[in-house]
Structure formats: C-alpha cells, structure tokens
Amino acid sequence: MPQPPVSRRQFNAAAACLAGAAPALLLGAATAQTRTVLRISTPAVPDDWHARMWTVLKEQLEASSPGEFEVQIHLAGSLFKQGTEPAALARGNLELASISAFDIARQVPEFSVFTAGYTLRDPQHQQKVFNGPIGEELFRRVTERMDIVPLATLYLGTRQVTLREPRAVRTPADLKGLKLRMPGTKEWLFLGEALGATATPMAFGEVYLALKTGTIDAQDNPLPTVRAAKFHEVTRQVVLTSHLVDGLFIVVSSKAWNAMNAAQRQKLRAAAQAAVAFNNENRLKEEAQIVEFLRQQGLQVTTPDVESFRRAVQQAYAGSEIARAWPPGLVDRIAAVR
Ligand code: KDO
Numbered sequence: 001m002p003q004p005p006v007s008r009r010q011f012n013a014a015a016a017c018l019a020g021a022a023p024a025l026l027l028g029a030a031t032a033q034t035r036t037v038l039r040i041s042t043p044a045v046p047d048d049w050h051a052r053m054w055t056v057l058k059e060q061l062e063a064s065s066p067g068e069f070e071v072q073i074h075l076a077g078s079l080f081k082q083g084t085e086p087a088a089l090a091r092g093n094l095e096l097a098s099i100s101a102f103d104i105a106r107q108v109p110e111f112s113v114f115t116a117g118y119t120l121r122d123p124q125h126q127q128k129v130f131n132g133p134i135g136e137e138l139f140r141r142v143t144e145r146m147d148i149v150p151l152a153t154l155y156l157g158t159r160q161v162t163l164r165e166p167r168a169v170r171t172p173a174d175l176k177g178l179k180l181r182m183p184g185t186k187e188w189l190f191l192g193e194a195l196g197a198t199a200t201p202m203a204f205g206e207v208y209l210a211l212k213t214g215t216i217d218a219q220d221n222p223l224p225t226v227r228a229a230k231f232h233e234v235t236r237q238v239v240l241t242s243h244l245v246d247g248l249f250i251v252v253s254s255k256a257w258n259a260m261n262a263a264q265r266q267k268l269r270a271a272a273q274a275a276v277a278f279n280n281e282n283r284l285k286e287e288a289q290i291v292e293f294l295r296q297q298g299l300q301v302t303t304p305d306v307e308s309f310r311r312a313v314q315q316a317y318a319g320s321e322i323a324r325a326w327p328p329g330l331v332d333r334i335a336a337v338r
Contacts, residue, residue: 035070036260038095038252038268042075043082043204048228049283050098050154050248051075053275057096057250060271068264082183082203089253090147096256098154098248102187107146109325111138115187116322117194117313119334120245123155123284129337130247134330148251151272154279156246157222157287161195162235164217166300169239171308172196181207181216187322192220194316195243195309204229211235222246223290224283237300238291241309250276 044051058071088094101114130153139150175196182192184201192199211234250272
C-alpha cells in the first residue's frame, strides 16, 4: 500500500527524536565497552554456601559501583573443570575463582602445608593464620608465581569421611582397602592414603553416581557439602575424622586486577570479604546442626579415635616428599597462632 507523504512537521519531529537518541545510543555502547567483565567459575553445586556467596559478591558490586562491573557466575563446573581454574585465570580466560590450597600447592609447593591433615585446629585458627603475617607472606608468593591476587579466605568446612556401607571405624587400620574418592592431585591422594584408605582420584561432579553405583566406597567432604550435593542419599555412615579444616581462596587474575583503578580494587576486595562473611556465617551455623539432619536422613554418625588418625596422618607427612617443600619452622609458626 502506498504510504502518505511525510509532512515537514513530521519530518522535523522525527529528526529531532533521532538527534536525541544518537548520543544515548553511543553512551550505551560506551558503557557496555567500559564495563569490566568478571567471569566466575566454580565446581560448587548451586545450593552450597560457596556457590551462593557469589551472588552476594555480585550484588555488593552492583550496589557499590553501579554499571562498572558485569559479573557472570558459572556453577557446578559448567565453565571450567575443577582444578583447571588457575590455568584459566593465568591465561586471561577467567577473572575470579575460589581455589584450594591443593590447587596452589602445584605451583607454590610450600603451600602444601595446608593440604596436610590436622595442620589447622579449627575455623578460627584458619582465619587468623590466613589473615595474619603468614597469610600475607605466602599470598605474596602466590601472586608472584601464579599471576593471581588472593582477596579473601573462606572456610569450606571440616572434612569428614562418609561411607557407602557401614563399618566399624576406630583407627586408620579400619579403612584399609576402602576405595576413598579424593580429588585427583598428588597432595589429595597422599591425604587419602595417610588416612589409611586406598585413595581413588575422581572429579567432584562424578562422586554422587560413583557412590550410587559402588565404583567407590567412600568420599570425604565437609558435611554442608554432603548435604548440598546430596551425598547423604548414597551413603549410610559418617565417620567424624575431622581430618582437614578446609578453606578456599577467592582470587582474581592479575590481568583483571592490574586493569582496575584503586577504587575498583577496594570495592572488589570488600565484595569478596562480604561473600566470605556470608559463606562462613552460614556454613558454621549449618555445621553446628547438620549431624542431627544426617541422622534424620538415616545415616549412622560415628566418632573414631581421632588421636590415632592424627598420629598416623602426621607420621605419614613427616619425612614425606610433600613436607620437604615446607620452609623450616613454618609448621611451628602456624601452630603458634592463637
Ligand atoms: C572436592 O572435590 O571434594 C572438593 O571439596 C575440593 C575443594 O577443594 C573444592 O574444589 C570443592 O570440592 C568444590 O568447590 C565443590 O564443593
């Protein structure tokens, strides 16, 4: 159908409209371009506290620096596989992650002191060590050697062993022959063997099915993670070995960090600390109640002779190749933190 001719008035109105829109469009493009994209990857399942904490970080950044950051959260290992985050950060394919002492130990061997069972006493000890001079010293080396900047240390929980089939467990000898899943690095496997079991490497995302089908007999994790990943559905006993006060470090790639101004860095650090506070508070609260929940789910909860586990684990590390990387006096300095 032929269109009626456009009157001069209509033409002028349209032109004025466009003239107004153009700067706005350009401004939109500039905003999108100058926004710092922060990609986050974690193996954590959505319902775990260290997955949910990323939303806290995102919301805090949106409030403190509107329009400056675009935070993209990828959970359950959907962007990078567990353990590959440090390489992705160093290559500039990832900006933020929460990595473990085990990940760091591969490039900063002295950090493996925190992969050893029974090194840290409890969550308070952990926070004091990493937020004090020892943390400062070691984090400097992490930045130098890994091109990442640690921002905050979160409490992942105290690791316990859960079994597919119940058995009497008093000492490490009672775990002999048991296929205990551990994440796949040498430091993790060493810990599993030190507990007396046969350590079997496997990624976190495969554990549920492996327990269900019997590929493995047991796994170790903090109990809030057992609940969040639903391992209680496929295990029948919890053995309270408390062998590792575990943590994760929120890190940003040096590339992203160096591209930020001082104010942005300060806001990102504050947001990471808020995320850690959310995680720590909720996780501690849950750890205090979770044994009851697991009992209600039909699991047996047993306490072994923890001293015999501690002795065996500490003996296994003493004189090991792993412990040779620890600077003299570091274990004593850690123990002396009160
Ligand atoms: C696990 O694979 O057992 C582990 O607990 C190891 C941790 O270092 C961390 O990677 C964690 O998984 C994931 O964040 C999933 O909770």
